[in-house]
Amino acid sequence: MPLVHISLRVGKPEMYRQAIFDGLYRAMHETFNVPEDDQFMTITEHDAVNFRYSASYLAVDRSDDLVYVQITANNTRTVEQKKLLFRRIVELLGENPGIRPQDVFVNLVEVAKENWSLGDGVAQYA
Structure with missing residues (x-):
């Protein structure tokens, strides 16, 4: 039962935001x-x-299109599942709405x- 909080700069259209939810x-x-x-x-x-x-922490070239994604979830997943999740998020958000991999920050x-x-x-x- 993940709970997801997404933060981004103001100004993106509804379709962009909905694509983030979907991805x-x-x-x-x-x-x-x-x-x-x-x-x-x-x-x-x-707002800004x-x-x-x-913009460059750990040699990642971030832009103003950065999206923070915080996922709260049960502590039942393996390290491999977590790595797969991070990779799949970047792939899907790259496809739609077109977010660069460097601009996807997941916690x-x-x-x-x-x-x-x-x-x-x-x-x-419980």
């Missing part, structure tokens, strides 16, 4: 076995003064299954 869900479905109806994602847009990044936050309540005040996975 991220597809990558998680393919690599993390996320079920068909498991889509919980938000996009937050920031509220969006900071290093995976792993939590124990009992740390979720998906509604009704119930810990569904």
Whole structure:
């Protein structure tokens, strides 16, 4: 049950943002076995003064099209699955909406299954 937060600079059209949602869900479905109806994602847009990044940290050439993706998920995936997820996200977001690989920044936050309540005040996975 991943929860995805996406941050990017303001100004991208709706189709661009929807393509990010679609690509991220597809990558998680393919690599993390996320079920068909498991889509919980938000996009937050920031003006330039509220969006900071290093243009060259670790020799990655980033641009103002940088997209931050933070995925909170159960701590049940292997290192290989995580590598596949990162690679697949870059591939799919490159295809549509056309984001350069250097502009896809992904952070995976792993939590124990009992740390979720998906509604009704119930810990569904505990």
